Amino acid sequence: EFSIRWIAGHEGIQGNELVDEEARAAASSRRNSSPKASLPLYLRRRKLPRSISALKQDYRKELYARWKEILSESARSRHFQTFHPSLPSSSY
Numbered sequence: 001e002f003s004i005r006w007i008a009g010h011e012g013i014q015g016n017e018l019v020d021e022e023a024r025a026a027a028s029s030r031r032n033s034s035p036k037a038s039l040p041l042y043l044r045r046r047k048l049p050r051s052i053s054a055l056k057q058d059y060r061k062e063l064y065a066r067w068k069e070i071l072s073e074s075a076r077s078r079h080f081q082t083f084h085p086s087l088p089s090s091s092y
Contacts, residue, residue, distance in 0.1 A: 036044055071077055 071080075
């Protein structure tokens with residue numbers, strides 16, 4: 001027989017509160033990072049893999065910046081700005 005019970009948090013438990021504080025401090029500071037020598041070889045030799053979603057997001061951001069630059073240098077840019085001042089818009 002197997003049963004699962006939900007327990008409502010650990011707020012107020014001294015040991016857990018201390019661990020939470022340490023975790024928050026480690027996550028918010030770069031100096032608390034592990035020394036490179038103590039990392040596994042595969043983490044020392046190359047960058048961490050990136051998700052497809054993150055790559056697409058970066059690509060879209062770069063593409064939007066290039067489009068904005070091209071549009072601002074365009075001869076028609078001022079004409080577009082007269083009837084649509086928010087161009088280039090990020091909503092399309």
